[in-house]
Amino acid sequence: MAVVGVDFGTLHSKIGVARHRGIDIIANEVSNRATPSLVAFGPKQRSIGESAKTQETSNFKNTIGGLNRLIGRTFDDPQVQNVEKNFTHAALVDLNGTIGVEVNYLGERQQFSFTQLVGAYLGKLRDITANELKTGVTDIVIAVPGYYTEIQRRAILDAAAIANLNVLRIINDTTATALGYGITKSDLPDPENPRHIAFVDVGHSTFSVAIVAFAKGQLTIKSTAYNHNLGGRDIDYVLLKHFAEEFKTKYKIDVLANPKAVFRLAVGCEKLKKVLSANAEGPLNIESIMNDVDASSKMSRDQLEALIPSLLDAIDGPIKQALAESGLTVDQIDSVELVGGSSRIPAVRTRISQAFNNKPLSVTLNQDEAVARGATFACAMLSPVFRVRDFHIHDINHYPVQVQWQAVPTDPDEDTEILLFPQGNAIPSTKILSFYRRQAFHVDAAYKDPSGLPGGIKPVIGGFDVTDVPPDPKGDSTIVKVKARLNLHGIVSFENTYVEEIEEREVEPAPMDVDQQQNATATSSGAAEGEAAPPVPPKKKKIVKKKEVPFFTTTSSLDKKTLEQLRERESEMHAADKLVQDTEDRKNALEEYIYDTRGKLDDRYAAFVTADEKSKLLQELSAAEDWLYTEEGEESTKSVYVSRLDALKTLGDPITFRYRETEDRQKSVAALRETLNNYMNQATSNDEKYAHIDGKDKESIVERVAVIQKWLDDMSVRQAERRKDVDPVLTSEQVTKKRDEIIFFATPILTKPKPKMPTGTTGTDSGTGTPRRDGTPQPPPPQKNEQEGGKDASMDVD
Numbered sequence: 001m002a003v004v005g006v007d008f009g010t011l012h013s014k015i016g017v018a019r020h021r022g023i024d025i026i027a028n029e030v031s032n033r034a035t036p037s038l039v040a041f042g043p044k045q046r047s048i049g050e051s052a053k054t055q056e057t058s059n060f061k062n063t064i065g066g067l068n069r070l071i072g073r074t075f076d077d078p079q080v081q082n083v084e085k086n087f088t089h090a091a092l093v094d095l096n097g098t099i100g101v102e103v104n105y106l107g108e109r110q111q112f113s114f115t116q117l118v119g120a121y122l123g124k125l126r127d128i129t130a131n132e133l134k135t136g137v138t139d140i141v142i143a144v145p146g147y148y149t150e151i152q153r154r155a156i157l158d159a160a161a162i163a164n165l166n167v168l169r170i171i172n173d174t175t176a177t178a179l180g181y182g183i184t185k186s187d188l189p190d191p192e193n194p195r196h197i198a199f200v201d202v203g204h205s206t207f208s209v210a211i212v213a214f215a216k217g218q219l220t221i222k223s224t225a226y227n228h229n230l231g232g233r234d235i236d237y238v239l240l241k242h243f244a245e246e247f248k249t250k251y252k253i254d255v256l257a258n259p260k261a262v263f264r265l266a267v268g269c270e271k272l273k274k275v276l277s278a279n280a281e282g283p284l285n286i287e288s289i290m291n292d293v294d295a296s297s298k299m300s301r302d303q304l305e306a307l308i309p310s311l312l313d314a315i316d317g318p319i320k321q322a323l324a325e326s327g328l329t330v331d332q333i334d335s336v337e338l339v340g341g342s343s344r345i346p347a348v349r350t351r352i353s354q355a356f357n358n359k360p361l362s363v364t365l366n367q368d369e370a371v372a373r374g375a376t377f378a379c380a381m382l383s384p385v386f387r388v389r390d391f392h393i394h395d396i397n398h399y400p401v402q403v404q405w406q407a408v409p410t411d412p413d414e415d416t417e418i419l420l421f422p423q424g425n426a427i428p429s430t431k432i433l434s435f436y437r438r439q440a441f442h443v444d445a446a447y448k449d450p451s452g453l454p455g456g457i458k459p460v461i462g463g464f465d466v467t468d469v470p471p472d473p474k475g476d477s478t479i480v481k482v483k484a485r486l487n488l489h490g491i492v493s494f495e496n497t498y499v500e501e502i503e504e505r506e507v508e509p510a511p512m513d514v515d516q517q518q519n520a521t522a523t524s525s526g527a528a529e530g531e532a533a534p535p536v537p538p539k540k541k542k543i544v545k546k547k548e549v550p551f552f553t554t555t556s557s558l559d560k561k562t563l564e565q566l567r568e569r570e571s572e573m574h575a576a577d578k579l580v581q582d583t584e585d586r587k588n589a590l591e592e593y594i595y596d597t598r599g600k601l602d603d604r605y606a607a608f609v610t611a612d613e614k615s616k617l618l619q620e621l622s623a624a625e626d627w628l629y630t631e632e633g634e635e636s637t638k639s640v641y642v643s644r645l646d647a648l649k650t651l652g653d654p655i656t657f658r659y660r661e662t663e664d665r666q667k668s669v670a671a672l673r674e675t676l677n678n679y680m681n682q683a684t685s686n687d688e689k690y691a692h693i694d695g696k697d698k699e700s701i702v703e704r705v706a707v708i709q710k711w712l713d714d715m716s717v718r719q720a721e722r723r724k725d726v727d728p729v730l731t732s733e734q735v736t737k738k739r740d741e742i743i744f745f746a747t748p749i750l751t752k753p754k755p756k757m758p759t760g761t762t763g764t765d766s767g768t769g770t771p772r773r774d775g776t777p778q779p780p781p782p783q784k785n786e787q788e789g790g791k792d793a794s795m796d797v798d
Contacts, residue, residue, distance in 0.1 A: 002133050003383045004140040005375030006125055007173065008068050008156075010233070011204040011341075013037050013121075014369055015129055016376030018386055023376045025369045026132045034368065035125065038065050039117045041105040045580040046573060048124040060089045060263045062103040064117055068144065069205060071114040071159065072152030072457070072556075075099045079455025083229055086237060089263060115155050115558070119162030119570055126163055139166050141379035143371045145206055146172035146398055147226040147454055149447070150461045153491050154557045161563055162570050168382045170489040174199055174210035174224055175395050176374030177339055181365055182212075182219045183377055183391045191215040196222070198322070198333050200352055201371075202342040205231040209318045211326040211333070220394040223325035223424070225318035228454040230311060232273065232342035238307050239269035243284065243297060251293050261290040276301045277344045305347045312351045319355040325424070330357045337362050339370045395427040400448040401461065401492055403433065403484070405441060419448060421486050429486045436477040437469050443482070445492055462555040464494040470549065480549060497551040500544050579638065586641035591628060593645060594621050597652050607724045608658040617651045624648060654727065661728050665719075668735035672712060675739050679746045680705045692754045701746045708738050 003018035012034035015026050028035045030050050040052035040063040047055060047063075056063045066087055073080050075094035085092065090101045093111055100113040122142075129137045144156060153170055160167045171179075177199050182188065189195055194213035201208045207230040211222040243265060244255040255261045268286045275282035281300045289295045305312070323330065336356050342348060344367070353361055366373070378393075380386040401421040407414040420431060435441065447459040464482065472478045483495045558566070597605075598621050601614055609617075624644055627633045682690060683701040690698070712735070719730040 002129065002135055002137045003376065003379045003386055004129050004137055005372055005379045006140055007143045007372035007375060009037060010066060010068055011037060013125060014372035015125055016372040017129065017133060018376050018380040023373050025372055026129065028128045035128065037067050037121065038063055039120050041103040043107055045577045046120065048121055062090060064090045064101050067114060067118050067121055070099055071118050072155035073099045077456040087233060089259060115159050116162065116566060118159035122160055122165055123163040123570065123574060126165060139168050141169045141171055141375045142167055143171050143173045143176040143375040146174050146208060146224050147228055149453055149457050150491055151457060151556045153489055154555060158558045158563060162566050169378055171375055171378050172395065173371045174201060174208055175221060175393065176371045176378060177201065178210060178212040178219050179377050179393060180370050180374030181337065182214045188214050188216045195334050196328060196332055198336045200336060200338055202340040202348055203231050204233050207231060207315065207318055209322040211322050211328060217390050218392040218394065221396050223322045224398055225321040227314055227318050230314050234311055235273055235308055236266060236269045239272060240266050242307055246297060247295050251295060253290055253293055255289065258290045264289050272299060276304050277346065312347055315351045316355050335362050337365060339365055339367050341368055343367060396424045397421055397427055397486060397490055399423060399452060401445060402448045403443050403445050405443045420484060425486060427486055427490055428488050431484050433482040433484060435480045437480050438477050439469055440467050461492050462553060464551050464553045466497055466549055466551045468550050470499055494553050497549040498546045499549055501547055502544055583638040586638050590641050590645045593648060594625050597621060605655050605659055609655045610725045613655065620648055620651060658724060658728065661731060664732035665730060668732040672735050672739045675742060676705050676709055679742060682750050693749060693752055697749045701749060704742060704745055708742055
């Protein structure tokens, strides 16, 4: 079972795996530890991750990023229309009440929801992990932004199901960071005096703060706060608008009117921001930004900071909110830990330090990989494969949840809502709701404060309907109890509905002991003569039985039928992508073989090919090359490329074999001669360690060595007389077999153990080696009892 944690980021995602030596962040197919969070569509296949990034410039309208920003959102969400559109180049559409994209795929316009896109992306991460671990991957933990709502979290679960992944836990990114920090600490204090750490994560699109209390074996999230629209990409966008205005005057071009120019400028601004994080000044150069204009400019760090005062001012809000909700003062914060790539910006670091009264900032964690490591630790804790030190996570929910219902007509003054899980409620948590009802009823769950949700996400969580309320035996209202749970994912669910029935059962009296029997006898003897002892009345016990009440729930999750259809479609597209990629690989292999073999025929293969072979092979290579660049060769199938490559190898492999045999044969012959010499020396040696071996056995080794030596000399002479462009008579495989033959023959003889000496015949004590003066063996010394002490005695010490 693989243990995998994923940091699902806006710009990149990281994959952590647990191994016996610790947590590793694995690399993808191009050896990068961060995989771009991109999905692209083309005329033949999809491109995901690195391959999508490679063709993003030329296919930006069909390349979709911001996956974790848009999943679970709606098209009319104000944040989508006013913010996310600035960072998305694909056409956004309304798809069955949720947001989707319309792209060119397989030569036609097709629409995909962001749940499908995230499912495809998670499938790519699954394949990267499976390729690294050489095993299948099913169970994972996914780290998501802590501000995610119920709708977004359920959409992540649906996306994972589309990718055939089982999510053991959706963990908040700040919680994952805290776990990765605390689980490795061996010096944590007692719970009475915890250590308080503030984690500030400045990512590509989100600014988050968490105040965490650490003690031995546990962490407790005290508070969390977020700014959903404050990150590195917002600084990039400020730079983009600045340079667009500059180029309008300098080059007379309107960058913002050209989507491709906007994309190119955005890439350049991101690079400039990184340069200014480490240098006082940096250049901006963009070739052919539009209208064949090569744009260039430069900027200093001071100029950048002068452009983003509003962004820097927004840093204080989440920090003050987190401190206020934690009930702590700045002086009670023991350390401030920075994570996230954008925390490297000097102006951002300065403003964070000022918000904490100029406390020094720590970067003891890997700023880019801390979340992935924490998610992997969380997966290891839930996995039966790994043993992880006991470490308890006390997480909290970010938004208060309430339930609402309609009042009963007979009781119009009934309360119709209750706060079910307040902000800061522990995760996981279970509560029981009691309803006095005579007939079917409906209950809705929603977030209490919609204004605190990101953008225009709807506050509705879901609900449940009790369709058949059983009548009360006494004619009163039935008490229907509902079990509500805030689970590990941070999702509210209604698990079951039931009524309690109380039964009274007679309980057999317990068997009496001797004293009780004597007391009973004495009591009987006090009765009138001839009267029987009064019977002991049976005891009654009340037993509470739970009777399930039928109900059904409504959530934002996809129904099973739709989910299965999307899973099947994803499997089909994944298989099609693999076939296209395999076909492209075979085509490239054919092309590579043509050029590689042609170049070597006049170089390293020249001495190993006859004129006829060379002429025929060159003719076939030219024919294959001509076919490859025809319309048929460009659009052929995998099997055709394989068959053409095999046909060429039929002619080329004998030549390649002769060339390789020259070098391999020399190494094999040298190894065989060395082995023969070693065994000959050992068989004819007067060394004491071979003295016990029978002479006939040694002679057999000498004879076998001589036979193989003669064979090798004869074959070497024959091979030396043979031309290089003819198949060899002596191959490295033959030589290796002869070497194995002598090893298997001689080794058992030369490693035969010496016979043991009979005991009691040499006049030497077997225990001490000291003979008596009369030559008789001295008895061994008595063994000490461990309980009597001595050097070898063992003792348990408390």
